[in-house]
Amino acid sequence: MAQVTFTSVAPVIPVRDLDAALERYRRLGFTADAYDGPDRYGFVERGSVSLHLTEWADHDPTRTGAVIYLYVSDADALHAEWKASGVEGRLGEPEDTPYKLREFTYTDVEGTAHRVGSPLAT
Numbered sequence: 001m002a003q004v005t006f007t008s009v010a011p012v013i014p015v016r017d018l019d020a021a022l023e024r025y026r027r028l029g030f031t032a033d034a035y036d037g038p039d040r041y042g043f044v045e046r047g048s049v050s051l052h053l054t055e056w057a058d059h060d061p062t063r064t065g066a067v068i069y070l071y072v073s074d075a076d077a078l079h080a081e082w083k084a085s086g087v088e089g090r091l092g093e094p095e096d097t098p099y100k101l102r103e104f105t106y107t108d109v110e111g112t113a114h115r116v117g118s119p120l121a122t
Contacts, residue, residue: 010043010050013066015110018042018055024108025051027085065111075102075118082106096120 015021018040022032025044030051035041040055049070058064072078079094089108097103101117108114 008048008050010052011066011068012052012054013068013110013112014056014059014064015053016055016057016059016061018053021053021108021110024087025053027087028082029085059110061109061111065107065113067113067115069115069117072116072118075104075116078116079104 013021018034022034022042022044025032028046030044030046032042032044035043042053044051044053051068056064075094079091083091087106087108089106092105094102094104097117100120102120103115103117106114106116
């Protein structure tokens with residue numbers, strides 16, 4: 001039997017307003033494009049990270065929000081960039097964790113928590 005190799009992953013994140021979500025991700029430094037078809041679906045990318053967005057009328061940020069973890073090279077630099085963007089939502093401060101990551105969380109208006117971490121210098 002042939003061994004299957006996993007090559008990438010793209011979490012699908014529910015949003016109420018696809019156009020607003022695409023613009024929010026652009027402000028966060030992602031490229032963002034809507035699906036060229038009848039469905040309200042979008043794609044955002046930054047570096048090797050890909051996320052998919054699906055417009056869902058029943059999405060309730062208090063019940064159906066997502067959580068994603070983004071490993072980056074420099075959490076402090078990204079935090080400063082996202083803070084300067086003025087993007088809506090809650091942006092926590094970076095802190096060192098016991099599991100040797102420098103980490104912060106950004107929760108957008110759709111209820112998606114973007115946990116971000118980079119390795120602590122050893």
